Amino acid sequence: MGFFKNLFNGLKKTKETLSKKLSMIFGRGELTDDFFDDLEAILIGSDMGVQTTEEIIDDVRAKCKKSHIKTQNEFTEILKQSILDILESGVKAEEEYPMAVLVIGVNGVGKTTSIGKMANYYKQQKKEVMLVAGDTFRAAATNQLVEWANRAKVKIVKQNEGTDSASVVFDGLTSAKAKNMDVVLIDTAGRLHVKENLMEELKKIDRVVDKTWAEVNYKKYIVLDATTGQNAISQVKYFNEAVGIDGIILTKLDGTAKGGVVIPIINELHVPVVFIGVGEGIDDLRPFDAKEFVDAII
Amino acid sequence: MGLFSSLSEKITNIFSKLTRRGKLTESDIKEAMREVRVALLEADVNYLVVKQLISSITEKAVGEKVLKSLTPGQQVIKIVNEELTAIMGGTNAKLNVASNPPTIILMCGLQGAGKTTMCGKLGLNLRKQGKKPLLVACDIYRPAAIEQLQVVAKSINLPVFEKGTQDPVKTSKQAIEYAKQYGYDTVIIDTAGRLQIDETLMNELKNIKAAVGPTEILLTVDSMTGQEAVNVSEEFNNQLDITGVILTKLDGDTRGGAALSISQVVKKPIKFCGIGEKMSDLEPFYPDRMASRILGMGDVLTLIEKAEQAVSQEEAEKLEKKFRENSFTFDDYLSQLENLKKMGGIQNILGMLPGMGALKNVQVDEKQLQKNKAIIQSMTPKERNNPEIIKSSNRQRIAKGSGTTIQDVNQLIKQFEQTKELMKQMKSKKGFGKMPFNIG
Incomplete structure (x- = not known):
């Protein structure tokens, strides 16, 4: 139940403000243009972006007209369903073992922390987990991951700072394969998606994974910070173009940030959210549930 | 590319329509403002x-002054520009320095x-400004x-004061004592990342503030x-009364x-921005330049400044003379390439030019420039000064020496001759200024 409480607390702020705002604008009765203008502000204000917001509003407006909506509850259900439709259009990544997950993203989104929590998550499911310290660039990143490996009591493969990331990844996968690991979680250095040389380096790592362990169920997850605005769309696009993305890990949902940017991302690119991070503790990560997410934010 | 290039493109498009039509009606402004709104969102x-x-x-744009003016489009741009600049604080704000060191x-x-x-x-x-900083790990x-x-500090040779996982309030107090004792005039305290709604951790910051009385409290965003x-900066400001903001990435x-949001909400200056992974990738924040960028006028000011740093006045005059006399040689070309590099590379420069947003996805091949450099360096000084004397056997030698092909060499020489031809035609036009843009 700890999980649940955390998610709830994490998203409570979001929920409070959104439904408070909704009831404020609903209090005036009629579903006028002003009402929809206010709704637009609410959705844009949760980082859903101009275009997706417009699409949602058009959809909701049409449905409201069709079914003669009178109460706030009826309206909320329609709004939720509209957003849910988008969220569920993401194609889920299947979890078969052995599985290797390459964790990628821009700087400071919480890649290393997410890996620590994922290690714990799979460990609790009785999987054999190994971490690979592929971030050889950021100062002390390896030590940070070692700390997480200790906390989750899982194995880790590392080399010295400054060594070629691809070679650490090669070592890690070779070792994981030999030791029959179920889950390999590969950390990478944060990189801005527009830095071509760094994206080339990532492609190299990607090729190494493919070659070193061709049979493994290989997934690439991008980590997104819930406080990020529309730039998250650009991040997903670039990383997707470089190596292909199978899923999103949405972090830092324990603040007041809404993480609403995943809605336009899924709307546009149909990449599913896999995990959400709702706190700093090792247990503060859970699989994404679209319905729960919508219920929690509206 | 340019920091705000996507937004500047949009607003440029809107206003180019207005500018073309010359006159500005109320409905024009409304239409433009709808677009501005979407672009900003x-x-x-x-x-x-x-x-x-x-x-x-x-309100400002629908005034008489604008409607009566000859170029209403420009007037509106000016108004939007001034508004954005004003919101972001008007001018560059410097770091405060304590009258009684250390600055904290x-x-x-x-x-x-x-x-x-x-x-x-x-x-x-x-440190480059002559200070003696001490970093504190909290x-x-x-x-x-x-x-x-x-590790960060070691890479730039700065000392770190740390007391392990001891209470950060205590550590920061001790650090100030240490700084006073050992003559550090600037103390920079690193703290843990925290959510603005985390009461315990926000209290910790308040306690550090009370304990050391910082000169600057900088919110990194x-x-x-x-x-x-908006929520983040507002709450940090409410709790700590921050003195400024640093924008990263x-x-x-x-x-x-x-x-824009932060400036409008907390009314505190943005003092610096982080622009890269290297330790030297830090720039002062200039609201007017940022506003110009937003409006598609490019970051010409930064560009001029970079050009001035890269090319000395004397050098620029010498070059202009060469352009005029059409005595431009491969040696000059080479030094131009060096200047370009000093200015941050072609990609970087294009991003700062107005109207270059459309070139965002054009890949400028910096490798080609490297190649050209190698080719020129494989020429004899005599050949560099008189490209006409380069015969085909010479070209073979040059290709070998530079690790390129004879086609590469031919292409560069042809390009160079075309550039010279272009200059001849442009000779009548005045002044190339200090901008070394006539590169191959």
Whole structure:
């Protein structure tokens, strides 16, 4: 139940403000243009972006007209369903073992922390987990991951700072394969998606994974910070173009940030959210549930 | 590319329509403002800030002065530009310095904003200005955070004061004593990332503030932050009364609307921005330049400054003379390439030019320039001065010496001759100025 409480607390702020705002604008009765203008502000204000917001509003407006909506509850259900439709259009990544997950993203989104929590998550499911310290660039990143490996009591493969990331990844996968690991979680250095040389380096790592362990169920997850605005769309696009993305890990949902940017991302690119991070503790990560997410934010 | 290029493209498009038509009606302004609104929202400017901005700009734009003026489009651009600049604080704000050293800088912000890296960049920047900085490790929560600061500091040769996971309030107090004793005139305190709603951790910051009385409390914000930027900066400011803001990761393609939101909400200056992974990648924040960027006028000011740094006045005059006399040689070409590199490479320069947003996806081949450099360096001094004397056997030698093919050499020589031809035609036009743009 700890999980649940955390998610709830994490998203409570979001929920409070959104439904408070909704009831404020609903209090005036009629579903006028002003009402929809206010709704637009609410959705844009949760980082859903101009275009997706417009699409949602058009959809909701049409449905409201069709079914003669009178109460706030009826309206909320329609709004939720509209957003849910988008969220569920993401194609889920299947979890078969052995599985290797390459964790990628821009700087400071919480890649290393997410890996620590994922290690714990799979460990609790009785999987054999190994971490690979592929971030050889950021100062002390390896030590940070070692700390997480200790906390989750899982194995880790590392080399010295400054060594070629691809070679650490090669070592890690070779070792994981030999030791029959179920889950390999590969950390990478944060990189801005527009830095071509760094994206080339990532492609190299990607090729190494493919070659070193061709049979493994290989997934690439991008980590997104819930406080990020529309730039998250650009991040997903670039990383997707470089190596292909199978899923999103949405972090830092324990603040007041809404993480609403995943809605336009899924709307546009149909990449599913896999995990959400709702706190700093090792247990503060859970699989994404679209319905729960919508219920929690509206 | 340019920091705000996507947004500037949009607004440029809107206003180019207005500018073409010459005269400006009320409905023109309304139409333009609708577009400005969408552009700003897509740039992550907070929706409430956008609302205020649009209404104040509309009010000013629908004035008589604009309608009567000859170029109404330009007038509107000017109004929007001034408004954005004013919101972002008007002018560049410098760091405050304590009259009684040490100057104490307290860094704060959310997780992952880039505080630890910024401590290093700030320290390096201040040392270059002749200060003697001491970094203090007060992030006792994130695994290996102290070590990260130590590694960062070591790479730029700055000392770190740390007391392990001891209470950060105590550590920062001791650090100030240490600084006084050993003559450090600037103390930069790194703290753990925290949520603005985390009472315990926000209290910790308040306690550090009370204990050391910082000269500056700088909120570090990721420039990619969305609508949330308003809540974060407002709450940090309410709790700590911050003195300024640092924007990080501006080297990405974020439109950076957070800069506008934060300025509008907390009314505190943005003092620096982080523009890369190297420790020297720190720049002062100039509101007017940022506003120009937003409006598609390009960052010409920064460009001029960079050109001035890269090319001395004397050198520029010499070059202009050569252009005029058409005595431009491969040696000059080579030094131009060096200047370009000093200015941050062609990609960087294109991003700062107005109207170059469309070239965003054009890949300028910096490798080709490297190749050209190698080819020229494989020529004899005589050949560099008189390209006409390069015979085909010479070309073979040059190709071999530079690790290129004879086609590469031919192409460069042809390009060079075309450039010279172009200059001859342009000779009548006045002054190439200091801009070394006539590169191959």
